[in-house]
Structure formats: C-alpha cells, structure tokens
Amino acid sequence: MVTKRKAKAPECGLLIDYEYCTGCYACQVACAQEHHWPAGMGGIRVQEVVQALPNDRAYLAFIPFPTELCVLCAARTRKGLQPACVQHCMAACMKYGKIEDLVKEMTKPRMVLWAPRA
Amino acid sequence: MIVRTTAWSAGPGCHGGCGVLAHIEDGKLVKIEGDPDHPINRGRLCARCLAMTQYVDHPERLRSPRKRVGERGENKWVDISWEEAYDLIEEKMGNIREEYGPESMVFSMGTGRDVGAWICLLAYNYGSPNVMFALSGIGCYSPRIAASETVLGDYCVFDGGQWLPKGHDDPRYEVPETIVIWGYNINASCPDNIFGHWVTDLMKKGSKVICIDPRLSFFASRADKWLQLRPGTDGALAMGFLNVLINEGLYDRAFVEKWTNAPHLIRSDTGTLLRASDLIAGGSPDDFVVWDTVSGAPVIWDSANQEFRSPGVAPALEIPADQCAVHLADESSVPVKTVWSTFCAEVAKYPVDRVAKITWLKPEDIIEAARLYANSKPATIQWGVAIDMTPAITPTSMAIAALWCITGNLDTPGGQVIARPAFGAVAYALPGQRGPIKLPDMESDKTRIARDRYGVLSEFIWRAQTDVTLEQIFTGKPYPVKGMWIQACNLIGGIGYDPKRWVKALKKLDFVCVVDTFMTPTAELADIVLPAATFLEKDGIRSWWTPLESIVKAMEVDGCRPDNEINFELAKRFNPDIKWANLHELLDEIVSPSGMTFDELAERGWELPPDGDPSAPYLRHERGLLRPDGKPGFKTPSGKMELYSVLRERWGFEPLPHHEEPPFSPVSSPELYEQYPLILSTGRRSPVYFNSEHRNIPWLREVDPDPVVELHPETGASLGIGDGEWVWIENMFGKCRLKAKLTPIVPRWMASATHGWWYPEHEGAEPSLRGVWDSSTNQLLPMGYQGKDGLGTHAKCTLCKVYRAHTAPPGAYALPGGGVIGGATSTAATGAGPAPGHAARRGGVSTGSGKEA
Ligand code: SF4
Ligand code: SF4
Ligand code: SF4
Numbered sequence: 027m028v029t030k031r032k033a034k035a036p037e038c039g040l041l042i043d044y045e046y047c048t049g050c051y052a053c054q055v056a057c058a059q060e061h062h063w064p065a066g067m068g069g070i071r072v073q074e075v076v077q078a079l080p081n082d083r084a085y086l087a088f089i090p091f092p093t094e095l096c097v098l099c100a101a102r103t104r105k106g107l108q109p110a111c112v113q114h115c116m117a118a119c120m121k122y123g124k125i126e127d128l129v130k131e132m133t134k135p136r137m138v139l140w141a142p143r144a
Numbered sequence: 145m146i147v148r149t150t151a152w153s154a155g156p157g158c159h160g161g162c163g164v165l166a167h168i169e170d171g172k173l174v175k176i177e178g179d180p181d182h183p184i185n186r187g188r189l190c191a192r193c194l195a196m197t198q199y200v201d202h203p204e205r206l207r208s209p210r211k212r213v214g215e216r217g218e219n220k221w222v223d224i225s226w227e228e229a230y231d232l233i234e235e236k237m238g239n240i241r242e243e244y245g246p247e248s249m250v251f252s253m254g255t256g257r258d259v260g261a262w263i264c265l266l267a268y269n270y271g272s273p274n275v276m277f278a279l280s281g282i283g284c285y286s287p288r289i290a291a292s293e294t295v296l297g298d299y300c301v302f303d304g305g306q307w308l309p310k311g312h313d314d315p316r317y318e319v320p321e322t323i324v325i326w327g328y329n330i331n332a333s334c335p336d337n338i339f340g341h342w343v344t345d346l347m348k349k350g351s352k353v354i355c356i357d358p359r360l361s362f363f364a365s366r367a368d369k370w371l372q373l374r375p376g377t378d379g380a381l382a383m384g385f386l387n388v389l390i391n392e393g394l395y396d397r398a399f400v401e402k403w404t405n406a407p408h409l410i411r412s413d414t415g416t417l418l419r420a421s422d423l424i425a426g427g428s429p430d431d432f433v434v435w436d437t438v439s440g441a442p443v444i445w446d447s448a449n450q451e452f453r454s455p456g457v458a459p460a461l462e463i464p465a466d467q468c469a470v471h472l473a474d475e476s477s478v479p480v481k482t483v484w485s486t487f488c489a490e491v492a493k494y495p496v497d498r499v500a501k502i503t504w505l506k507p508e509d510i511i512e513a514a515r516l517y518a519n520s521k522p523a524t525i526q527w528g529v530a531i532d533m534t535p536a537i538t539p540t541s542m543a544i545a546a547l548w549c550i551t552g553n554l555d556t557p558g559g560q561v562i563a564r565p566a567f568g569a570v571a572y573a574l575p576g577q578r579g580p581i582k583l584p585d586m587e588s589d590k591t592r593i594a595r596d597r598y599g600v601l602s603e604f605i606w607r608a609q610t611d612v613t614l615e616q617i618f619t620g621k622p623y624p625v626k627g628m629w630i631q632a633c634n635l636i637g638g639i640g641y642d643p644k645r646w647v648k649a650l651k652k653l654d655f656v657c658v659v660d661t662f663m664t665p666t667a668e669l670a671d672i673v674l675p676a677a678t679f680l681e682k683d684g685i686r687s688w689w690t691p692l693e694s695i696v697k698a699m700e701v702d703g704c705r706p707d708n709e710i711n712f713e714l715a716k717r718f719n720p721d722i723k724w725a726n727l728h729e730l731l732d733e734i735v736s737p738s739g740m741t742f743d744e745l746a747e748r749g750w751e752l753p754p755d756g757d758p759s760a761p762y763l764r765h766e767r768g769l770l771r772p773d774g775k776p777g778f779k780t781p782s783g784k785m786e787l788y789s790v791l792r793e794r795w796g797f798e799p800l801p802h803h804e805e806p807p808f809s810p811v812s813s814p815e816l817y818e819q820y821p822l823i824l825s826t827g828r829r830s831p832v833y834f835n836s837e838h839r840n841i842p843w844l845r846e847v848d849p850d851p852v853v854e855l856h857p858e859t860g861a862s863l864g865i866g867d868g869e870w871v872w873i874e875n876m877f878g879k880c881r882l883k884a885k886l887t888p889i890v891p892r893w894m895a896s897a898t899h900g901w902w903y904p905e906h907e908g909a910e911p912s913l914r915g916v917w918d919s920s921t922n923q924l925l926p927m928g929y930q931g932k933d934g935l936g937t938h939a940k941c942t943l944c945k946v947y948r949a950h951t952a953p954p955g956a957y958a959l960p961g962g963g964v965i966g967g968a969t970s971t972a973a974t975g976a977g978p979a980p981g982h983a984a985r986r987g988g989v990s991t992g993s994g995k996e997a
Contacts, residue, residue, distance in 0.1 A: 046344050048331040048362045050831045055191040055843045059175060065842035072847075076887055084888040086365040114178055114189045116331065116341045 036141035038098055040112070041128040042090055045136035046119040049074060049088035053111035053120065060099065060110035069096035069142075070111055090120065092142035098122070145169070147698035148179055148749055152686050153257035154632055154661050154707070155199055155678035156192040157834030159337045160257065161688070163749065164193060166680055166698040173200050173680060173699055183311065183691060183752065184339050191832045195843045199678065200701060204662060204840060204904070206675035207703035216651055216669050219909035226705065229672055234717050236655040236671070237270065240626045241718075246271030247591040248626040250613060252278045254633035255835060256285060258684055258695075261571035261581055262711040263631050264606075265730075268583045269715035269722055273592040274608040274625075278639045281930035282607055283532045283937030285336055290604040290935070291541030293576045295786045297779030298770060300548060302526040303561035304342030307690050307761055309752055312349065316762065318558035319349045321520035325363045326356040326544070327378060327530025327940075332829040337563075337688050338526065352520065354513050356381065357530075358825065359854070359896055360889035369513040372891060374504040375825045376534045376941025379803035381510065382543035384499030386491045386801075388514035389550065395518065396552030400461065403765060403777075404549060405784040406484035407434040407459035408445065409470065413478050416793055418470065420444045425473045432782055433470070434459035435482065442470050442480075450775045450783045461485075483788040487546075490800045502803065502811075518551055522558035529827070530940050535929060536804035537936030538600070542789065543801035549785045555762050562770070564759040566690035566751070567738040573606045576779070580723075580733045591623070598934030599795025609934045611927045617649040627655035630666060631707060632676065637665035637902040637916045638836025641925040641939075642877070647913075659710060662840060665916040668908050675704045682706030683728070685735055685742065690759055692738055694746040797933050806941040807929045808875075816943055820875045824944035826921040827899040828854065836900030851901035851919040853882040855946065856894075860886040863946060870949040873897060875942065878923035881949050895946055897921045899939070903953070918953035 049072055057069040075087045090111070099109035103122065107113070112120045121128060128139055145168045152160035163182025167175040176196045180187035199205075209229035214220030224232075240248050251267040251274060253260055267275045277286065292299045302323060308314035323343060331340035347353060347366065355367035356378070364370045373381055389395045400406045409418040409432070420427030423442060436443040436457045444453040452459075461484045469477045500507040517523050527544060534540055553559030570579035583589055593616060594609035595601045601609060617625045628650065633639060640646040643665075650656055650669045658670035667673045681704060684695035712727045724730040731742040738751060745751065753760040758769045768774045777783035781790040792799040805812040809823070832844040839845055853873060855865065865871055867886040872879050873895060882897055890896045899922070903915030911917070929938055 045366070046348065048341065048344060048831075050331060050341075051191045051847050052189060052194060054847070055194040055832075056189070058843050059194050059197060065846040076889055078888050084360055084365075086360050086362060086889055088362075110177075113180075113187055114194060116188050116190055117344045118188065118341075119344075 034144035036125060036144045038103070038123065039125045039128055039139055039141040040092060040098070040109070041121040041123070041131055042138050042140065043119040043134070043136065044087055044089050044138060045134075046117045047072075047088040047090060048117050050116040052114045052116045053090050056110040056114040057096070060102070061095070061097070063095065067095060069093055089138070092140050096142040098143060147696060149680065149696045149698055150686055150693040150750070151193050152679050152684070152695060153259060154676050155196055155680065156190075157257075157837045158190075158192060158334045159255070159688070160679075161337060161686055161693060162189060162193060162339070163693075164189065168699050171699055173197050183306065183309075183750065188341065190334065191844060191847070192834060192838065195838075195841050196678070196680065198841050198843055199661075200680060200699070202662070202840065205701070205704075206660065206662060206673065207701065208675060210673050212671050216656075216671070217647075217910035217913065219668055219907075221673070229674060230713060230717065232672060233657055233714060237627060237629075237718070240654060241271065244624055244626050245591070246588075247274055248272075248624055250274045250276050250593075250608060250625055250628050252276045252628055252630045252633050252635060254278060254639050257632065258679070258686065259632040259707050261579075262708045263629070264572040265581045265708075266629065266711040266715050266718075268581060269719035271584070271588060271718070273583055273589045273595075273606075274613070275606070276593075276608040276610055276613055278610055278633055278635050279937065280611055280641045280925070280927050281532075281535065281537070281935050281937035282605060282610060283537070283930070283935065283939070284529050285532065286605050286607070287532050287537040287935040288527065288541050289574075289576075290600050291538045292545050293604050294538070294600065294791050295542050295545050295780065295789050296549070298562045298564065298576065300545075300554070300560040301336070301338060301563045301689070302524040303522075303556075303558050303761070304339075304346060306339070306342060307561065307752065312345070316557055318522055319346055320351050320522050320524045320558040322352045322354060322368075322516055322523040324354045324356065324517060324523070324525040325367075326525055326527040328526060328528025329357070329361045329363075329829045330526060330528065331362060332831040333834065335529065343526070352516065354517060358891055358894055359828070369509065369516055371503075371505055371509055371513055374502075374941075375530070375823055375894070376806035376809060376938070377503040377803065378531055378534060379536050379540035379543060379801070380494060380499050380502040381505070382540060382547060383491060383494035383801065383803055384496055384503070384510050385514040385517065385547055386543060386550075387494045387496060387499070388511050389518050389547070390488055390491055392515070394515065395550040397461075399552045399554070400484065400550055401459065403554075403785055405432065405782045405786045405788060405790075406461055406482060406487065408432040408483045408782065408784075408788070409435060409442065409480040410483060410486050410788065411478050411480055417483075417788070417790065418480055422472050423470065427473065430781065435463050435468075435480070436460070440467070445782070447782050450771075450777050487787045487800060490802060494803070517547070522553055522556050523551060524553060524559050532935075533937055533940035534804070534806050535931035535936040535938065536802070537931055538792070538933055539798060539801045539804070546787055546801060554785070555764055557762055561761050562764055563689040565687040566692035566753050566759050567687070567757060568759060569685070569687045569692055569735050569737045571685070571687075571734045576604065580730065594934060599791070599797070600933050600935065603791065605935075609930070611930050612934075614645065614649055614927050617652055625653070627653055629657050630670070631659040633666070634660075634664045634836045634900075635666045636669065636913065637920065638900045641922050641937075642927045643916065643920060643922050645927065659707060661704075662904065663908055663914070664836070665902050665913040668910070668913055674710060676710070677701065677704040677706040682708060683731065683742070683746075684708055685731055685745065687734075691750040691752045692735065692745065693750040694742065694748075696746050795933070804931075806938050808938065808942045813943070816876060820943035820945045822859070822895045822944050822946060823893055824873065824875065824895050824897065824924065824942045825940045826897045826925070827939055828852075828896045830898060833900070836902065839902070840904035848898075850883040851898050852885045853898070853946065854885050854887050854890045854896040856888060856890055856892040857886040859892050860884060863948075865946065865948055870952045871946050872949045873921070873924065873944050873946050875924045875944040877926050880917075880919050880921055880923050881953055882919055882921075884946070895944055915953060
C-alpha cells in the first residue's frame with residue numbers, strides 16, 4: 027500500500043532578487059568556506075542563464091540555486107548571524123528569513139523564493 | 145582570535161581595499177569574512193577573498209627561498225635560507241651595479257597593487273630609476289590617470305558616495321541619475337580601487353545605466369542604453385558624444401567659461417596657444433591671453449596668480465571672424481581664435497554619422513545615449529581598462545574628461561568625484577603625487593628608459609617604458625640591461641605580450657630574481673625565487689584613494705616573508721644610509737600627513753579624511769583645495785581644466801582629443817582582416833580570478849575551469865565549431881588553444897577570450913613552462929605598438945581566426961585530490977563545476993557543431 031509521505035512545511039528560506047545577481051559566485055564560495063565543502067560540492071550553485079530575445083537581443087541572468095547540501099546555516103542563524111551566503115552576497119540580493127515574511131517582500135518582478143529544507 | 149585588516153595583495157590579487165575579519169585559531173586562518181562596518185564593502189566579500197583559507201595553506205605555496213641549480217627553465221632548485229638568498233642577491237645585483245651602473249637593473253611589477261611602493265623602495269635605494277610596469281604601452285590605468293592629470297591636474301572616479309562617512313545616507317550625497325559603465329565589467333574584478341557592486345547598490349536606488357561594451361555584460365543586460373561598439377573605437381564615440389552635446393547646446397556654458405581654458409587664444413599662424421610673451425615685451429610664456437568682450441581687446445591671464453591683468457574682464461568663447469587679429473610685441477599682427485572654437489572645430493569632425501560608421505553603432509543610439517547622459521543630473525562615467533587598450537589612449541581619455549567637465553559634473557555629489565589619496569598620504573611617486581619613497585636626486589632619473597622620448601614619462605608616469613625596455617635588452621643601447629627583479633608579476637604567464645620574446649630576453653640577463661607566492665611560468669626562469677607573504681601575513685597601509693587603511697599581520701606562514709620586509713632589508717643592504725631604521729618608521733612617515741602613526745591608524749583600521757581636506761569631496765576647485773597656492777582652480781599649467789592641453793603642446797603631441805584607429809583592425813589593416821576575419825578582444829574578466837592568478841585555488845577553479853573564448857552561436861556554426869569544443873585562435877603573430885563557449889552575448893564579428901591562462905598543475909620545466917604556451921592569448925599580441933606618447937595598447941582590439949583544435953591541451957585539469965585541498969576526497973558532481981570525469985569528458989571532440997544555430 028502506498029502511503030503518502032508527509033513533508034514538513036518549510037519555515038525559513040532564501041529570497042533572491044535575481045535582477046541584481048551579478049554572477050559573482052561569492053555565495054557559492056562563502057558556503058564552501060563556512061561548511062568546509064570541497065570543490066565540487068556546496069550548498070549553493072550559481073547558474074548562468076542566457077536567454078536569446080527577439081530582434082537579436084539577449085538577457086543575461088544568474089540564479090543562485092540552493093542544493094541538497096544547503097542547511098540554511100542553522101548554526102549561524104541560531105546565533106543571530108546571517109547565513110554566510112547572504113552576508114557576503116556582493117549585490118546584497120539575497121535575504122534570509124521566515125517564508126511568511128519573505129513572501130511579503132516579493133514586491134517586484136524577477137525574484138525567487140527558495141525553501142531548500144524544512 | 146578575530147583580526148580586522150584590509151585585503152590588498154598578495155592573495156586576493158585585486159586592487160583591494162575591502163575590510164576583512166580574519167578568524168585565526170592556533171596561528172592558522174580558519175575563516176575569513178567581510179567586515180560589516182567597513183565603508184568599502186560593508187560586510188560583503190568576493191569569491192577571491194573568501195577562498196583565502198585555500199590560498200594561505202595551499203600545499204604548493206612557496207615556503208622557502210630557492211636557488212636554481214640547473215639551466216634556466218629546467219625547474220631544478222635547491223632550497224636555501226633567507227640569509228643565503230639575501231647574500232646572493234646582494235652579490236649579484238651589487239656586481240651589476242658596479243660593472244654597468246644601477247640603471248642596468250630593471251624592476252618589474254604587475255598590476256598596480258601594494259607591491260608598487262616596495263619595488264620602488266628597493267629600486268631607488270639600489271639606485272635604479274627603471275621600475276617597469278610590464279604591460280605593453282604601460283597600458284592599464286596609469287595612462288588614464290596621466291591623461292586626466294594632464295588636462296585637469298587630478299584624476300576622477302564615479303561617485304558612489306564611497307568617500308562620505310555615511311555613504312549614500314550622507315545628506316550631501318545625491319544618487320546619480322545615470323551611470324555610464326564604459327569598457328568595464330566592473331563587478332567582476334573590482335579594478336582601479338572601485339568596488340564594482342557600488343553600481344548595483346545605486347541601480348537599486350534608481351540610477352539608470354548606459355553601458356558601453358561590445359559584450360552583453362550584467363550591466364549591458366540591464367542598461368537603459370547599451371552601445372555595442374567595435375573595440376578600440378572609444379575615442380570616436382567620445383568625440384561623437386561631444387558633438388551631440390555641443391550641437392544641441394547640452395553643456396554647462398558657465399562651467400566652460402569659468403573653469404576651462406576655452407577662452408584662451410590660439411594663434412592661427414602657428415596653431416599654438418598665444419602667450420603673454422608673444423603679446424608684450426617681458427611677458428611670461430606661462431601666461432595666456434583671452435579676448436575681452438568689454439574692452440574689445442586682448443587681456444592677459446596670469447597663470448601664477450590665477451587672475452586677469454585688468455578688472456572686469458568678460459572673456460569671449462567665440463570671436464567673430466572680422467575682429468580676430470591681435471597685435472604682437474614684435475609689431476606684427478596675427479589672427480587668433482579661441483580654444484573653444486578650435487575644440488569645437490575638432491569635435492565637428494565627428495558628426496554622428498561618421499562616428500556610427502567608425503564604431504559600428506546606430507546613429508540614433510549614439511544620439512540617445514549622449515542626450516541621456518547630458519540631461520541627467522548628476523551623471524557619472526566609470527571607465528575601464530578597455531579605454532587603455534587603444535594606442536590613442538591619451539586623446540581618448542581627454543575626450544572623456546571633457547565630457548565630465550563640460551556637463552558640469554566635475555566633483556559634484558553623484559558626479560565625477562576627484563580622487564586623491566586620503567590625506568595626501570602616499571608611499572611613492574604616482575601621477576601627481578610624491579611620497580617619501582623616491583630616488584636620491586633627479587639626476588638619477590635621467591637614465592630611465594624612454595623618459596626623454598615621451599614627455600608624459602617625465603611628468604606623470606615614473607616608469608621605464610615597457611616596449612622600449614624589451615628592445616633595449618636585445619640591443620644593449622643606449623646601455624645594457626643586465627638583470628631583472630620581478631615581484632608579484634607574472635611576466636611570462638600573464639602580463640607580457642609576445643611572451644616567447646620575453647623568455648629570450650630573460651635568458652639573456654645575468655641575473656633574474658622573482659618574488660611570488662607560487663611558482664609561475666615566470667618564476668621558472670629565475671635564478672632565485674623568494675616566497676612572499678599574503679596580505680594576512682604583513683603590516684602595511686593602503687591609501688588608494690580613500691579611506692586611509694591599515695593592513696595588520698594576522699598570522700605567519702613559516703618560511704614566507706612580506707614584500708615590504710624583503711625589500712626593506714635589501715634596500716638597507718644596497719643603501720646603508722637609508723633614512724629609516726626599520727619598516728615601521730617608514731610606514732609612520734607615509735601615514736604622517738594624517739596626523740597619525742601607523743599604530744594609531746592600525747588601532748582605528750581606517751580613516752576617512754574630513755571635509756575641507758583636499759582628499760575629501762566636493763567642489764574642490766571652487767574651494768581652493770586643489771592647487772598648492774590655495775587659489776580656486778586646477779593644478780594645471782593654466783590653472784584651468786584644459787580642453788586644449790598646454791602640456792601636450794609642450795611635449796609635441798596633439799593638444800586636442802581625437803580618435804585614432806588601432807593598429808590591427810578592419811579599417812587600418814583590411815588585408816589582414818580578410819585573412820583574420822574576427823575581431824579578437826582578449827581579457828574577458830572572470831569574477832573569481834585576478835588576471836593570471838588563482839587557477840590553483842580549487843573553489844575558484846571549479847567556477848571557471850578552462851580558458852574560454854566566447855563566440856556567437858552563428859559564428860560557431862559557420863566555422864563548424866560546437867559549444868565546449870577546443871579551438872585554435874590564430875593571427876599573424878601566434879596562436880593559442882581555448883575552449884569555445886557559444887553564446888549570443890558576444891557579437892557575431894568578435895572572439896572574446898579570457899587572458900592570463902597557464903596551468904599551475906602542469907610541468908614546470910621547459911618546454912611546458914606550466915602549460916603557458918597552450919592557452920596564453922598574449923602569443924597573439926606583439927610588443928612595440930604603443931601609442932605615439934608611449935602609452936596605450938591593443939589587447940582588446942586585434943584580429944584573429946578561429947578553427948577547431950580537435951584536441952584539448954595535454955594533461956587536462958582535474959581538481960587536486962579529487963576536488964579537495966588537504967587530502968580529503970570529493971565524490972559527487974553537482975553539475976556546475978568540474979568533477980571526476982570532467983577531465984576525460986573535455987578531452988573528447990564535441991560533435992555539437994552548429995547545434996545552437
Ligand atoms: S544558507 Fe548557508 S548552507 Fe545554505 S547556501 Fe547559504 S551558506 Fe550555504
Ligand atoms: S553572491 Fe549574490 S550576486 Fe553573487 S552570485 Fe551569489 S547571489 Fe549572485
Ligand atoms: S574586491 Fe574581492 S578580492 Fe578584492 S579586496 Fe574586495 S573582496 Fe578581496
């Protein structure tokens with residue numbers, strides 16, 4: 027018999043304003059440093075997305091994606107610190123918080139709210 | 145223990161200045177974070193600094209001085225003690241000084257960082273004026289500074305509120321309405337002492353962006369106006385902007401009349417400035433002449449006293465053609481015109497249609513961008529190294545400086561803010577500045593290579609001209625070059641064009657010493673290599689521009705020594721009369737204009753100069769803060785911002801801004817363009833590397849594992865090149881192998897290549913030299929094509945063809961230890977970075993040719 031797996035609702039997340047993400051990779055390296063990940067692993071991966079547009083134009087975007095290894099910096103946030111990626115984000119385009127609060131801050135286009143873990 | 149200090153080479157490599165908190169446990173760096181209080185970065189930190197734990201503890205870091213035992217380039221070394229190294233250096237360099245004179249030693253530096261001061265300290269105390277910035281045409285930054293100093297007496301940067309104690313929140317600050325990002329992927333490299341993300345901060349506050357870049361950068365993607373110009377035509381574009389501004393009256397006429405030399409008269413017979421000495425017997429050649437509309441007669445402008453010789457003068461900007469003859473002291477009469485008419489006539493040679501043809505832009509885009517810039521109050525321009533990448537660098541910079549000024553944005557909040565070292569505290573001679581580190585006398589400067597050939601080198605840039613130096617190593621004329629001291633400078637693997645010729649040059653020398661943190665292709669050719677400390681392992685200061693910052697020793701790495709300590713020790717050996725007993729006395733003297741000692745500064749971390757200090761904004765020309773005499777005006781020969789340059793006239797170069805075609809382009813060499821039909825622009829920045837550094841730092845290498853050339857998908861398709869395929873880039877000078885990245889962010893006519901590539905993981909001995917011949921784009925760039933004034937180069941505007949390579953460079957890269965520094969093993973790939981299997985994958989030939997077309 028199949029039983030429906032009950033996922034716990036996530037409480038906290040990361041709000042990214044990717045309009046301003048410059049693809050600097052600081053978040054990725056900050057996470058690796060904080061959690062001692064070897065190269066090739068980490069809590070966040072920055073992806074380049076180039077979309078060709080009509081009239082021979084294009085748009086260049088970067089999306090920081092929290093991976094299976096993101097623990098939302100629980101040890102830091104317990105101490106009242108920002109997650110390592112959020113603190114060091116060069117464009118200050120990442121925010122950590124309660125999902126219900128972050129939702130209220132989605133007041134402009136080109137944003138994404140990640141809930142990597144419960 | 146948490147140590148608060150300032151990041152500035154060695155280590156992160158950039159022009160630095162960010163405040164960091166170094167977490168030290170048992171003398172080891174365990175973590176590094178941004179200092180939330182620091183005015184430059186406010187808690188942020190980029191990938192390069194965040195990877196410092198992998199840098200300081202790197203297993204391949206040099207940890208002992210070493211002496212060559214085989215031939216140069218055989219990679220055979222024996223470790224020696226510091227004492228032995230110093231003795232050897234003293235002996236070898238001492239012999240050169242004795243036999244050939246001190247000028248026969250050249251001291252080579254890379255991009256302008258902390259080490260500049262310390263190289264000068266050593267060179268000058270040894271007695272040599274030949275400090276060389278190793279890029280052809282000295283083509284990075286100092287040409288722009290020198291050009292700005294030439295016409296304005298000062299340098300400017302964009303105002304991001306960085307020099308106000310409260311930043312954007314300071315009541316004096318205004319957010320720029322428009323920011324022009326010109327030839328600059330500023331967020332990637334934080335070059336020129338500017339924190340690139342100040343621009344994103346301001347975009348969030350509403351600043352519009354005009355982006356001038358052939359490549360779709362982050363800024364270009366979000367710009368209100370993107371000008372995708374042909375590389376090397378920036379001068380024409382700047383002249384086109386001036387043309388629109390002047391024709392449409394979109395300039396600040398009051399500023400032009402009051403603060404520029406626009407009203408000064410030019411003789412129509414000689415085409416040179418009319419001087420008081422022409423006009424009256426006993427007149428000074430340093431005083432100029434205007435046409436007074438009140439008296440209808442010429443009046444002398446007294447440059448020294450910054451005043452007209454008679455009261456109530458209303459100088460004319462234009463003189464009607466029938467009233468323009470002036471009687472001279474020798475009784476003759478000569479027709480004159482104003483600088484403004486002459487400047488406007490030069491600008492009129494660049495109508496928008498012509499500029500569009502030169503730059504490959506649409507005329508309406510040029511006009512709209514010019515109007516947006518001119519109508520925005522305030523507006524600011526931040527220019528990048530692409531500007532230096534044209535042999536007409538000085539006339540191009542003069543045109544851009546004219547834009548700042550005639551739009552009334554000079555030293556205004558949110559405009560173009562004058563940049564001076566905090567409190568005037570400088571270590572060594574920079575354009576417009578002198579510090580305590582100097583040659584014993586001007587006499588010793590006379591032998592500096594090409595000093596007399598290029599006027600600007602005798603006035604603003606205290607360097608040996610690089611291209612001439614390389615030639616002199618081979619010709620021995622006018623005197624032989626016998627040794628080189630190369631510090632924090634990867635001549636062969638990073639900064640030197642035509643690196644094979646530099647290898648030959650190094651092999652001709654009697655003595656080569658390299659100081660660096662790791663072995664590089666350059667270090668492989670040394671006789672002695674000294675291991676340098678990173679910024680975390682030294683005391684120092686930074687005053688470029690402001691605030692004045694301290695660098696304090698947070699830790700030590702066994703065997704390594706700071707550049708400044710190494711050079712101080714050797715300077716003392718070569719000049720026993722050196723003025724300072726120890727390095728800290730020298731640091732004290734450098735920071736003394738601030739009223740602090742080094743220790744007091746270190747206690748505070750940084751200090752912003754107060755309002756009223758010449759290094760604090762705004763409107764310093766009005767407040768008499770720029771000239772040594774305290775009078776309003778500028779530190780130029782005329783005291784004005786010079787639209788027509790007095791110094792350039794004196795040096796025998798064109799005194800007006802203009803455009804010149806780069807040496808290899810569809811216009812200047814159409815025959816070559818047929819053979820090499822793509823415009824090659826090298827030096828595409830990576831956000832995780834600084835020039836040729838950091839390829840050995842795993843967290844950084846995984847972001848950008850391979851040297852990349854960006855090609856438009858249609859260009860790739862037409863050449864049968866697939867995404868990710870290895871390709872040869874070749875031109876009349878050489879070739880190199882890079883990995884094609886097909887992307888519509890570059891135009892169809894361009895190949896945009898990453899620079900500074902060598903492979904730290906490859907064999908050190910020749911012929912490999914750590915793989916430098918595989919992927920160094922500098923093999924396609926010849927030396928000796930500097931501009932007429934010795935400055936400017938062509939790394940971003942030359943020609944090439946691209947074709948499939950079928951093979952990858954040998955020994956393709958895998959992350960050390962399976963991905964980890966320090967022996968742990970990595971397992972999984974997450975898709976973004978290289979992973980086990982990566983190396984094998986990239987060796988294969990892609991079959992994807994044309995798939996994106
Ligand atoms: S929140 Fe913490 S664990 Fe998650 S990506 Fe950011 S730094 Fe890594
Ligand atoms: S640190 Fe911020 S700006 Fe940089 S890549 Fe990550 S999200 Fe983007
Ligand atoms: S820009 Fe980056 S590398 Fe340079 S000092 Fe700042 S954080 Fe360090």
